Amino acid sequence: MAAASLLLASLTACGGPTAADTARAQVQHLLDTRAAAVLHHDAAAYATTGTHTPYTRLRAVPFTAWSYRVTAVRRSGATATADAQLSYRVTGYDTAPVTIGRTLTLSTAADGAWYVDSERPARDAAQQLWDQGTVGVARGRSSIVLGVGQSTRSLRDYASLADHAVPAVSDVWGTDWSRRVVVLVPGSLDAMAALLGSPADDYRGIAAVTTGEAGGSGRAPADRVVVNPDAYSLLGPLGRQVVLTHETTHVATRAHTDAATPLWLSEGYADWVGYRESGRTPEQAAPELQHAVADGHVPAALPTDKDFGFAEDSTRLAQSYEGGWLACRMIAAHWGEDRLDAFYRAVGAHDRRSGAVEDALRTVLGTDLARFTGQWREYLREQLG
Known part of the structure; x- marks a missing residue:
C-alpha cells in the first residue's frame, strides 16, 4: 500500500505544467513578439500584442537590442500583472545592455490570448524617457540626443554642443574612451528627477548630471548626460557649452573615477576642462568664492x-x-x-579613499597634502583677492 502511494505521488509530481507556468510561458512569448517588433520597426506586429502607446513613443530611438525576461506572473481570472526585466542597447553607444525592472498589466481576449494593457517602471525603478512622452532624436557626429517635449532645433543644438565637447575633452584627457555621448533632455526638473529615481530637490539649480558606474570597465551601458531643462535654459551660450563639456568629461574619466576620487578632484577637473577654452578669468568663473576671499574668508x-x-x-x-x-x-x-592628467589617474588607481590623494600628490606632484593645501589657499588669494 505504501509503495502504491509513493508511486501515485511520483506520477502526480511528474504531471504537466501548472496554470501559473503556462501563463508565464504565454506572457514570455507575447513579450518576445513585442520585443521583435521594436527591433524590426514593425508597428503592425507590435499592435497585435496590445497597447500601441509605448511603441509610438520610442520608435524613433535606434536600438540594437531589446528583450524582456519575465520573472513573475500574478493572474486573477482574465487579467494578470507581470514582472519583467527589460534589457536594451542604443545602437552605436551601449556596449552592454541597460537592464531595468518593468511591471506590465495584461488581459485576455475572447480567443484566450494575452494582450498588454500597460507597461510602467517596476516599484523603486526609475522611469525611462519614453515613459514621459514621445521621444525625439537628434544625431550628431559624436552624440545622440533623446528628448521629450523638445523642438527638433533644440535637440540639434544639444547635439552641436556635445559634438564640440567630445574633441575638447579628448584634447586634454586623450582618446582612451568611447568619444561618444548620449544626452537625455526631459521636459522639466521633475521629469529629470524621475529618470534618476531621486527627489527633484536633489537637482534643483543643477543644469545637468551624468549617470554611470564609477570605475567602469567599458563593458557597460554608455553614461547618460541628463539635462535639467529648468536650470539649463537660464544659461547663456557659453554656460551651456561649459556644462556639456563638463558632463562629457565625466563620461571620459569614468573608468578612472572611483571611491578613491574626491569630488573636489572629479568636479574640479570637469570644470577645468569645461572652462579651459572659454577665456573666463577666475573672478568671472568663481564669483561666490571671490566674494568670500575678498571678505577675508579663505577656505x-x-x-x-x-x-x-x-x-x-x-x-x-x-x-x-x-x-x-x-x-x-x-x-x-x-x-x-x-601632470594634472596623471594626478587624476593616479588617485583613481587606488581602491579606497584613504591615502589616495596623498600618495598621488607625493608620486606625481612631489608634494604633500599640507603644502598643496597651503599653495591652493595662496593661489585663491592671488587669483581672487
Whole structure:
C-alpha cells in the first residue's frame, strides 16, 4: 500500500505544467513578439500584442537590442500583472545592455490570448524617457540626443554642443574612451528627477548630471548626460557649452573615477576642462568664492564630498565647485596639464579613499597634502583677492 502511494505521488509530481507556468510561458512569448517588433520597426506586429502607446513613443530611438525576461506572473481570472526585466542597447553607444525592472498589466481576449494593457517602471525603478512622452532624436557626429517635449532645433543644438565637447575633452584627457555621448533632455526638473529615481530637490539649480558606474570597465551601458531643462535654459551660450563639456568629461574619466576620487578632484577637473577654452578669468568663473576671499574668508581646506551635496546651501555648493576648479587650474598652471592628467589617474588607481590623494600628490606632484593645501589657499588669494 505504501509503495502504491509513493508511486501515485511520483506520477502526480511528474504531471504537466501548472496554470501559473503556462501563463508565464504565454506572457514570455507575447513579450518576445513585442520585443521583435521594436527591433524590426514593425508597428503592425507590435499592435497585435496590445497597447500601441509605448511603441509610438520610442520608435524613433535606434536600438540594437531589446528583450524582456519575465520573472513573475500574478493572474486573477482574465487579467494578470507581470514582472519583467527589460534589457536594451542604443545602437552605436551601449556596449552592454541597460537592464531595468518593468511591471506590465495584461488581459485576455475572447480567443484566450494575452494582450498588454500597460507597461510602467517596476516599484523603486526609475522611469525611462519614453515613459514621459514621445521621444525625439537628434544625431550628431559624436552624440545622440533623446528628448521629450523638445523642438527638433533644440535637440540639434544639444547635439552641436556635445559634438564640440567630445574633441575638447579628448584634447586634454586623450582618446582612451568611447568619444561618444548620449544626452537625455526631459521636459522639466521633475521629469529629470524621475529618470534618476531621486527627489527633484536633489537637482534643483543643477543644469545637468551624468549617470554611470564609477570605475567602469567599458563593458557597460554608455553614461547618460541628463539635462535639467529648468536650470539649463537660464544659461547663456557659453554656460551651456561649459556644462556639456563638463558632463562629457565625466563620461571620459569614468573608468578612472572611483571611491578613491574626491569630488573636489572629479568636479574640479570637469570644470577645468569645461572652462579651459572659454577665456573666463577666475573672478568671472568663481564669483561666490571671490566674494568670500575678498571678505577675508579663505577656505581652510579643500572642499569635502559633503560640501557638494545638491541639497546644501547654494552658495556653499558654488564655492565647492569653484574651489575644486581652481585646485585643478593651479595644478595645470604650476605642474602642467600632463601632470594634472596623471594626478587624476593616479588617485583613481587606488581602491579606497584613504591615502589616495596623498600618495598621488607625493608620486606625481612631489608634494604633500599640507603644502598643496597651503599653495591652493595662496593661489585663491592671488587669483581672487
